[in-house]
Structure formats: C-alpha cells, structure tokens
Amino acid sequence: MSDSAGPAVLAEGLSKSFGTFTAVDRLDLAIAPGEVVGFIGPNGAGKSTTIRMLSALLRPTAGRARVAGFDVVREANQVRAHIGYMSQTFSLYGSLTVAENLRFFAGIYRVPPAMFEARRRFAIAMAGLEGREDALVSTLAGGWKQRLALGCAILHRPPVLFLDEPTSGVEPEARRLFWELIHRLAAERVTILVSTHYMDEAEYCNRIALIDRSRLVALGSPGTLRRRELGGTLLALPCAPLGAALAALRDAPGVAEAAIFGDRLHVLLAAGGLSADDLPAFLTARGVSSGAARPIDASLEDVFVHLVAGHAAAARA
Amino acid sequence: MSSCIWLPATRPRRGRDAVSPGRLLAIAFKEILQVWRDPRSLAIALLMPLMQMVMLGYGVSLDIRHVPLCVFDQENSQTSRAVAQRFVAAGWFAASARLGSDQAVHEAMDRAACIGAAVIPADFSRRLDSTGGSPLQIVFDATDANTTNIAIGYAQGVVALISNQLEARWAAAHGGPATRAGMVDLEPRVWFNEGLESRYFIIPGVVAVILALVGAQLTSLTVSREWERGTMEQLISTPVTPFEVMAGKLLPYFLIGIFDAAFCLLAARFWFAVPFRGDFATLLITTALFLIVVLAIGYLISVRVRSQLGASQVALLVTMLPTTLLSGYTFPIDQMPAPIRALSLMVYPRYFVTILRAVFLKGSGLAGLIGPVLGLVAYAVVVLWLAGRAFHKRLD
Known part of the structure; x- marks a missing residue:
C-alpha cells in the first residue's frame, strides 16, 4: 500500500519504444509524497509518454514503476483508482453542463453519495464557477475549463496527480490561479507531477525534471539547478549585431556557450580562457560593437539551454 | 474556497475489477x-x-397492379367492349389507351405508354357465336421479365373468367350443358397470407x-x-x-x-x-x-x-x-x-x-x-x- 513510507511515484529504468523509436529511455525518478515536480523539455522529448506510462495508459517496454504503492502494469486499476489525470487535450464533455460533468466523474470514481455534495461544491468553488453550474462546458473559457477539469480529476481525492501540460493555451492570469490550486493541493500532501513548457512555471515546482530526447538529463530544485548545472560564470553582454557576435564567440577560447536572450547575449565562461573584461575588446576586434559584460544569476532558461545543448553534443558524439 | 477542507482519500475496496452498477x-x-x-x-x-x-x-413491393394496358379493339362491339372492361375491373390492369391500328400498338409499346396491349380481332363476336370460341391476343413488353410473367398470369386469370361466362352464355343459347366439369379440379388454398x-x-x-x-x-x-x-x-x-x-x-x-x-x-x-x-x-x-x-x-x-x-x-x-x-x-x-x-x-x-x-x-x-x-x-x-x-x- 501507499501509506507514509516510500515515494509516491517511483520509476526505475522506465522505457517506452514505438517500433524503432525510443520515446522514453531508462528513466529513473522518485517523487516524495506532497512534492510538486515539474516536467520540462522540448516537444516530443518524452514527457507525455512518461506521464501516460505512470497513469497506466501506456505499457512500458522495459523497467518498472510504482504509483501510490501500486505497480503500473500488474495493478493498473489500483493505480487508476489512486491518481487524478489531466491529458494534454481538454477532455471534459462539452455537451454536458458543469454539474453534469462533476456528477459523471463522481459516478465513475465511485465517490460515496454522502461526500458528493461537499466535493461538488469544493470543485465548483475551486474552478470559480459558482452560479454557472448549469452552463454547458463547451461555452466556458479556457481557464475555467482547465480548473473544472482539475476539479473533476480530484473528486475521488487521489493521493497522486498527473497533469500533462494543463496550462497550455490558457491566459497568464488563469495560469497563475491554476498554480495556486496546485500548491494548495500539495499542501494537503497530494503528490503532483506536472509537465509544462512555460519556464516561469518551472520556478513554482519543488523539483524540476528536465527531459530531452527521451532521457532525463537533470533533476533538482530550481535553485540547485541554477547554481550547480552551469559549471562556469554567466554573463550578460549587450552587443550588436547579435548574429555576428554569436558567430564570433562560438569558437572563442573559454566560451562554453553563447545564446541570444532578447537584445543581448548570455555567455557562459569556463575557467582558463577569456575573462569577462576581455570580451568587449574581443568582439570589437571582430567588428561587433559591445558594451561591458555583467555577471548575472542564471535563469532556469539558461540552465535548460545549457543542458539541452550539452546533451545534444553528447548525443552527436 | 477559503475554508475548504481536504477530505481524506477514499480507498476503493480492493478486489478484481468488480462491476459497479453506479x-x-x-x-x-x-x-x-x-x-x-x-x-x-x-x-x-x-x-x-x-x-x-x-x-x-x-x-x-412485389405486387403488380394497374399494369398499363392498351386495347386495340378491331371489332368494337358490345361484347368486345365488355371484354376490355373486364381487364380493368379486376384491378390488375389500367386501361391506358384505346388504339386504332397495329402501328399505334407498336408506337405505344415503344413509348412505354403501356406494358401490354390486348388485340381483339374484328370477328370476335361472330366467331364466339358461331363456333363458341375465339382467340384473343395480348402483346407484352417483356423487358422486365418478372413483371411480364406476373402480368401474363393475371391476364390468364381474367381471360379464364371471361371464357367461363361466355361459355355459359353460349351453352344457354345453344341448349347444351351449362358447364363442362373438368376431370381434375385444382382448388388452391393459400394459408397465412390469403390475399397473396x-x-x-x-x-x-x-x-x-x-x-x-x-x-x-x-x-x-x-x-x-x-x-x-x-x-x-x-x-x-x-x-x-x-x-x-x-x-x-x-x-x-x-x-x-x-x-x-x-x-x-x-x-x-x-x-x-x-x-x-x-x-x-x-x-x-x-x-x-x-x-x-x-x-x-x-x-x-x-x-x-x-x-x-x-x-x-x-x-x-x-x-x-x-x-x-x-x-x-x-x-x-x-x-x-x-x-x-x-x-x-x-x-x-x-x-x-x-x-x-x-x-x-x-x-x-x-x-x-x-x-x-x-x-x-x-x-x-x-x-x-x-x-x-x-x-x-x-x-x-
């Protein structure tokens, strides 16, 4: 059983192939009860496939996983009874009203009748749909739909939630509200694995799992990732033209990485090459006008660029 | 929303996927x-x-009713008109035209104005009176063989009926026996769908x-x-x-x-x-x-x-x-x-x-x-x- 001891989600060597294509390659992941883990990575990296394996929707090709203490292959229906799942595409019934959708999922999850009324009210309040119980779901705007979908997915009070890009296509204010709900649930010791491609959302997570090209390439808290993963000094460098500057810095000694961020470059310097003070002169000598380089704190985006680039180089090698 | 309480997780009963009526x-x-x-x-x-x-x-529907029938009445006597009328009265045929020549019959068939044409010969009544029998021709357009088959059956039924009556009349006029009994009489009975x-x-x-x-x-x-x-x-x-x-x-x-x-x-x-x-x-x-x-x-x-x-x-x-x-x-x-x-x-x-x-x-x-x-x-x-x-x- 799932209680107290042990991780809420545990994947060991979890792999999935479709024919010759490996969608997820030997993924190891342990999530503690009450933890919010953000699943980040480019499209097609394997985020959805992993979430679907953990939700017992796809059968792993290799490896194993336990969710809420149940094996995703051998005890699939126990897993399903203990999770809430939101798929990438909106999946409530559009021709049913808010109340009818809630009643349907309560029936499917066998919510005891004595508890249904309280949970229905909770879900409606959570979605901010008071007074709109009889509106057809197809008439709701994106943010309300997403929050209602979340409300439906937790009617049975699952200890584990899998949310596959729940906020894609939702306006920023609704995204913020959605993340408040996620943290409220986490405070109730609900374990949440949520995939997203919004970098700002990654900051809201206790830990981040970065997946790229079917492999888990980094796992840690946002702070840890920012501090640890770069392995050098990150500088912001205003210069123009950016393209020429980028080309010039690619092969410069000591420049581990350079990437365009808005109107400037972020440059990662390794030890033993150019210093921060050398950079403007280096660029001016190559016909690029440059301001002074200024050390900055790495954003998660910097970390992901770094990790994905490194992973790509490793994959090519 | 402010005072919501997270209720404890309900644990579904264990057991192998029992069917839930709910x-x-x-x-x-x-x-x-x-x-x-x-x-x-x-x-x-x-x-x-x-x-x-x-x-x-x-x-x-497999019934064939109101088959359009042309009549080329070469005699145009009271008897011949009565005969033509009998075809229509039975309900299976509909008189679509009275025609005046063989040429008109051909044309009517070509135009599909009728599927059958009854040709009553000019000496119809005379032969009936003198010999007690006369031929009656019906020409059919048999492009639809099935319909034609059934229509021929209907026509034979109508002709048999006419024939019986004429025979009785002839016998009465010539002092013979009213009917000639056949050796074997078929008496068809159709069950379950009496009206066919x-x-x-x-x-x-x-x-x-x-x-x-x-x-x-x-x-x-x-x-x-x-x-x-x-x-x-x-x-x-x-x-x-x-x-x-x-x-x-x-x-x-x-x-x-x-x-x-x-x-x-x-x-x-x-x-x-x-x-x-x-x-x-x-x-x-x-x-x-x-x-x-x-x-x-x-x-x-x-x-x-x-x-x-x-x-x-x-x-x-x-x-x-x-x-x-x-x-x-x-x-x-x-x-x-x-x-x-x-x-x-x-x-x-x-x-x-x-x-x-x-x-x-x-x-x-x-x-x-x-x-x-x-x-x-x-x-x-x-x-x-x-x-x-x-x-x-x-x-x-």
Missing part, C-alpha cells in the same frame, strides 16, 4: 444526455426509422432491415466520438472496467432501439395493416435479442475504428449490403445458389426477418422459431464476446 449507470446517463444534445445522433435515432419505413415500406399480398411478406422484413441499419449506426458513433474528442483518454485513466463501458454505452441505445422497434412494428401493424397473429412476448424477446446483436456490432466497429466518419461508413457497409441482399427480405434465400445460401447464414438480419414474418403472419411462438432464435443467440454471444475483448484501457 459506474455503469453514470456512463449510461451521460450517454443519454449526449445523444439528446447531439442533433446528428437524434436524427439517426428518430428520423432515420421514419424515413426508411416510408421509403422501404412503400418503395418495395406481397406487402404482408415484405413489411416485417423491412422492419428488420431498418433496425439493423439504425442500430449499428447509433452505436458506431459512441466510442469513436470519445476518441475523437479526447474524452476517451480521460475515461480510461479512471478505474472504469471495459464491461462497464460497453454495458453503459449499450443500455441507452437499447432503450432507443426498443422505441424505434415499437414505432416500426406499430407502423407495420396499423399503417401498413399487416395482420399480427403472434404473441407479444415472443415479439418482445426476439426483438430485444436482435437489438443486442445489432448494437453490439455497431459498438465493436466503434471500438475498432476510432473516427466517427470511418466508423459510420464501416457500419453502413457491413450492414446495408448484406442486409438488403442476403437477409431474404425481398430476394428469397431458397432461390439462391448454395454458396450464397451458406453465406446468408452469416447475415444476422435473416434470422429476424424469418422470425418477424412467422410471428406476424403465422402466429409462431418461441418454440416454433427455435432455429432462427438460436441463430441470434449464437450471434449475440460471439459479438458481445468480441466487443468486450476489443476495448482496451491502454493507448498502445
């Missing part, structure tokens, strides 16, 4: 709401049976065909719609069992099917005036059995073909052609070559066509229908088994 009914109720709010499903459920009942009920109305035979078959088409169309959308709209991925992430999905989805369509069946059967009995001699229980049991087969086939298609359009097309293809050609509702199975007859055993509506005809016209009960009923039972078992296995709660 989940089953939740699906059934949801399905009813969806159909009720989906114009396309509603049209299939309510309008299709009505339209098909009208089209097939009126369109398909082909409608009695066809309408029950039409009901079976309509239920087969409508039923499969209805359920062919039910699973494919959920795959298309993405709701299926959500549904299979829950502890719902494949049996609950199947039963929960078939239940509402079964009720719709019973409604459609009641509509079609009432129309057969009261609108098309087919006599009903059987008992209600037999009708109900066999109709329910047939609906289960039909709906389960649509469901099976819906599970296999994940798009609504595709599923609907496949359902149409696998029901329409076999049902109209091989169910025996118009084309008699007994007359088909042996391999086709064997093939027709696969066509489940044939069993229901047989059953409905027997219940309506012969008043057969279950005991008398054991063959076709067992055929349907076997079909139901196999299709439900396949449908139950076809649905997987996995995306791969």
Whole structure:
C-alpha cells in the first residue's frame, strides 16, 4: 500500500519504444509524497509518454514503476483508482453542463453519495464557477475549463496527480490561479507531477525534471539547478549585431556557450580562457560593437539551454 | 474556497475489477444526455426509422397492379367492349389507351405508354357465336421479365373468367350443358397470407432491415466520438472496467432501439395493416435479442475504428449490403445458389426477418422459431464476446 513510507511515484529504468523509436529511455525518478515536480523539455522529448506510462495508459517496454504503492502494469486499476489525470487535450464533455460533468466523474470514481455534495461544491468553488453550474462546458473559457477539469480529476481525492501540460493555451492570469490550486493541493500532501513548457512555471515546482530526447538529463530544485548545472560564470553582454557576435564567440577560447536572450547575449565562461573584461575588446576586434559584460544569476532558461545543448553534443558524439 | 477542507482519500475496496452498477449507470446517463444534445445522433435515432419505413415500406413491393394496358379493339362491339372492361375491373390492369391500328400498338409499346396491349380481332363476336370460341391476343413488353410473367398470369386469370361466362352464355343459347366439369379440379388454398399480398411478406422484413441499419449506426458513433474528442483518454485513466463501458454505452441505445422497434412494428401493424397473429412476448424477446446483436456490432466497429466518419461508413457497409441482399427480405434465400445460401447464414438480419414474418403472419411462438432464435443467440454471444475483448484501457 501507499501509506507514509516510500515515494509516491517511483520509476526505475522506465522505457517506452514505438517500433524503432525510443520515446522514453531508462528513466529513473522518485517523487516524495506532497512534492510538486515539474516536467520540462522540448516537444516530443518524452514527457507525455512518461506521464501516460505512470497513469497506466501506456505499457512500458522495459523497467518498472510504482504509483501510490501500486505497480503500473500488474495493478493498473489500483493505480487508476489512486491518481487524478489531466491529458494534454481538454477532455471534459462539452455537451454536458458543469454539474453534469462533476456528477459523471463522481459516478465513475465511485465517490460515496454522502461526500458528493461537499466535493461538488469544493470543485465548483475551486474552478470559480459558482452560479454557472448549469452552463454547458463547451461555452466556458479556457481557464475555467482547465480548473473544472482539475476539479473533476480530484473528486475521488487521489493521493497522486498527473497533469500533462494543463496550462497550455490558457491566459497568464488563469495560469497563475491554476498554480495556486496546485500548491494548495500539495499542501494537503497530494503528490503532483506536472509537465509544462512555460519556464516561469518551472520556478513554482519543488523539483524540476528536465527531459530531452527521451532521457532525463537533470533533476533538482530550481535553485540547485541554477547554481550547480552551469559549471562556469554567466554573463550578460549587450552587443550588436547579435548574429555576428554569436558567430564570433562560438569558437572563442573559454566560451562554453553563447545564446541570444532578447537584445543581448548570455555567455557562459569556463575557467582558463577569456575573462569577462576581455570580451568587449574581443568582439570589437571582430567588428561587433559591445558594451561591458555583467555577471548575472542564471535563469532556469539558461540552465535548460545549457543542458539541452550539452546533451545534444553528447548525443552527436 | 477559503475554508475548504481536504477530505481524506477514499480507498476503493480492493478486489478484481468488480462491476459497479453506479459506474455503469453514470456512463449510461451521460450517454443519454449526449445523444439528446447531439442533433446528428437524434436524427439517426428518430428520423432515420421514419424515413426508411416510408421509403422501404412503400418503395418495395412485389405486387403488380394497374399494369398499363392498351386495347386495340378491331371489332368494337358490345361484347368486345365488355371484354376490355373486364381487364380493368379486376384491378390488375389500367386501361391506358384505346388504339386504332397495329402501328399505334407498336408506337405505344415503344413509348412505354403501356406494358401490354390486348388485340381483339374484328370477328370476335361472330366467331364466339358461331363456333363458341375465339382467340384473343395480348402483346407484352417483356423487358422486365418478372413483371411480364406476373402480368401474363393475371391476364390468364381474367381471360379464364371471361371464357367461363361466355361459355355459359353460349351453352344457354345453344341448349347444351351449362358447364363442362373438368376431370381434375385444382382448388388452391393459400394459408397465412390469403390475399397473396406481397406487402404482408415484405413489411416485417423491412422492419428488420431498418433496425439493423439504425442500430449499428447509433452505436458506431459512441466510442469513436470519445476518441475523437479526447474524452476517451480521460475515461480510461479512471478505474472504469471495459464491461462497464460497453454495458453503459449499450443500455441507452437499447432503450432507443426498443422505441424505434415499437414505432416500426406499430407502423407495420396499423399503417401498413399487416395482420399480427403472434404473441407479444415472443415479439418482445426476439426483438430485444436482435437489438443486442445489432448494437453490439455497431459498438465493436466503434471500438475498432476510432473516427466517427470511418466508423459510420464501416457500419453502413457491413450492414446495408448484406442486409438488403442476403437477409431474404425481398430476394428469397431458397432461390439462391448454395454458396450464397451458406453465406446468408452469416447475415444476422435473416434470422429476424424469418422470425418477424412467422410471428406476424403465422402466429409462431418461441418454440416454433427455435432455429432462427438460436441463430441470434449464437450471434449475440460471439459479438458481445468480441466487443468486450476489443476495448482496451491502454493507448498502445
């Protein structure tokens, strides 16, 4: 059983192939009860496939996983009874009203009748749909739909939630509200694995799992990732033209990485090459006008660029 | 929202996927709401049976009535006019034109103004009076051989009637015996359909065909719609069992099917005036059995073909052609070559066509229908088994 001891989600060597294509390659992941883990990575990296394996929707090709203490292959229906799942595409019934959708999922999850009324009210309040119980779901705007979908997915009070890009296509204010709900649930010791491609959302997570090209390439808290993963000094460098500057810095000694961020470059310097003070002169000598380089704190985006680039180089090698 | 309390997780009882009536009914109720709010499903459920009942009920008839008949009366006497009148009076022929020459007969046949032309010779009355017999020619356009065959039969009947009367009159006039008794008299008795109305035979078959088409169309959308709209991925992430999905989805369509069946059967009995001699229980049991087969086939298609359009097309293809050609509702199975007859055993509506005809016209009960009923039972078992296995709660 799932209680107290042990991780809420545990994947060991979890792999999935479709024919010759490996969608997820030997993924190891342990999530503690009450933890919010953000699943980040480019499209097609394997985020959805992993979430679907953990939700017992796809059968792993290799490896194993336990969710809420149940094996995703051998005890699939126990897993399903203990999770809430939101798929990438909106999946409530559009021709049913808010109340009818809630009643349907309560029936499917066998919510005891004595508890249904309280949970229905909770879900409606959570979605901010008071007074709109009889509106057809197809008439709701994106943010309300997403929050209602979340409300439906937790009617049975699952200890584990899998949310596959729940906020894609939702306006920023609704995204913020959605993340408040996620943290409220986490405070109730609900374990949440949520995939997203919004970098700002990654900051809201206790830990981040970065997946790229079917492999888990980094796992840690946002702070840890920012501090640890770069392995050098990150500088912001205003210069123009950016393209020429980028080309010039690619092969410069000591420049581990350079990437365009808005109107400037972020440059990662390794030890033993150019210093921060050398950079403007280096660029001016190559016909690029440059301001002074200024050390900055790495954003998660910097970390992901770094990790994905490194992973790509490793994959090519 | 401010004072919400996170209630403790309810632990579903352990055990092997026991069927939950609550989940089953939740699906059934949801399905009813969806159909009720989906114009396309509603049209299939309510309008299709009505339209098909009208089209097939009126369109398909093997009776031949009012065959347009031209008359070329070369004599134009009282007797010859009376003879021409007899053809029309019998109801099988309709006098379309009186013609004046052989040339006109040819033209009328070419224009398809008539299918038959009766040619009464100029010496008709004279020969009758002198010899007691005269030839009467009827020319038929036999491009439609079947119609012509039946029309010739009708014509022979009419002529026999005329002949008898003329014979009696001649005998009276010449002082002979009133009738000459034949050596062997055929006295045909037709049972179950005394009026030889082909409608009695066809309408029950039409009901079976309509239920087969409508039923499969209805359920062919039910699973494919959920795959298309993405709701299926959500549904299979829950502890719902494949049996609950199947039963929960078939239940509402079964009720719709019973409604459609009641509509079609009432129309057969009261609108098309087919006599009903059987008992209600037999009708109900066999109709329910047939609906289960039909709906389960649509469901099976819906599970296999994940798009609504595709599923609907496949359902149409696998029901329409076999049902109209091989169910025996118009084309008699007994007359088909042996391999086709064997093939027709696969066509489940044939069993229901047989059953409905027997219940309506012969008043057969279950005991008398054991063959076709067992055929349907076997079909139901196999299709439900396949449908139950076809649905997987996995995306791969």
